[in-house]
Amino acid sequence: MLYHTSPNYLSSQITDNDQLLFQKKKTNDLKEKKDAAKQKLAKVTFACREEMLKLREQKAQVQLEKLTKRKDKIERLIKLEHEIRELNAKTFMRIKPMHNPTTTTLYQNIVNIFYYMMVAIVILGFTYGMTKIAISTFDSLQNNQLTIIAAETNLFKLKEGVSDIFETKKVTTSYSFES
Known part of the structure; x- marks a missing residue:
């Protein structure tokens, strides 16, 4: 221990x-x-x-x-x-054309559009034709008027020439009236 x-x-x-x-x-x-x-x-x-x-x-x-x-x-x-x-x-789809008051199909609408286009073309053609006729008539009237003026001028000259001839003959020729 x-x-x-x-x-x-x-x-x-x-x-x-x-x-x-x-x-x-x-x-x-x-x-x-x-x-x-x-x-x-x-x-x-x-x-x-x-x-x-x-x-x-x-x-x-x-x-x-x-x-x-x-x-x-x-x-x-x-x-x-x-x-x-x-x-x-x-x-x-719901265009109401003038001649048919009911709603129409798309096909009918297309046909109607072509119809109205044709009517418009005819009206435009008629108007164009009438305008052309009026213009050509006006042109021809203008040409005729010019021709008439030229003819009148020529006629006036001819008349002057003829009157000169007659005046000279009156002077040279004397007429006697015997009773």
């Missing part, structure tokens, strides 16, 4: 106990640091996840807004297309 009570043994035991305490303390400190790091990592991970969720929500919101805008545009286009169809139906 002396061996156990020796100062070296006690000092070595104290040292061993101190070392054990120091190691336990060190281990506890490491565990605390590890737990603190885990908690910090969990907080950071949670914050990252929340940030990712926010970003996903923002992206989803932006995509939803884009899709909503596209949907609105498509709805407006569909509405415009329906309005155009209605206008086309009103203007092309």
Whole structure:
């Protein structure tokens, strides 16, 4: 037992106990640091996840807004297309021609359009022909008038010539009247 009570043994035991305490303390400190790091990592991970969720929500919101805008545009286009169809139906399929008060088919409308075009062409042709006749008549009247003026001028010259002849004969020839 002396061996156990020796100062070296006690000092070595104290040292061993101190070392054990120091190691336990060190281990506890490491565990605390590890737990603190885990908690910090969990907080950071949670914050990252929340940030990712926010970003996903923002992206989803932006995509939803884009899709909503596209949907609105498509709805407006569909509405415009329906309005155009209605206008086309009103203007092309329900033309009421002058001679027929009921609504007609597209084929009848096309036939009517050609009919009215032919009538318009005949009227324009008649008007053109009459205008040409009037112009040519006016031209010929103008030419005739010029011819008449020229003839009158020639006749006047001839008359002057003839009157000169007769006047000279009157002077040279004397007539006597005997009773």
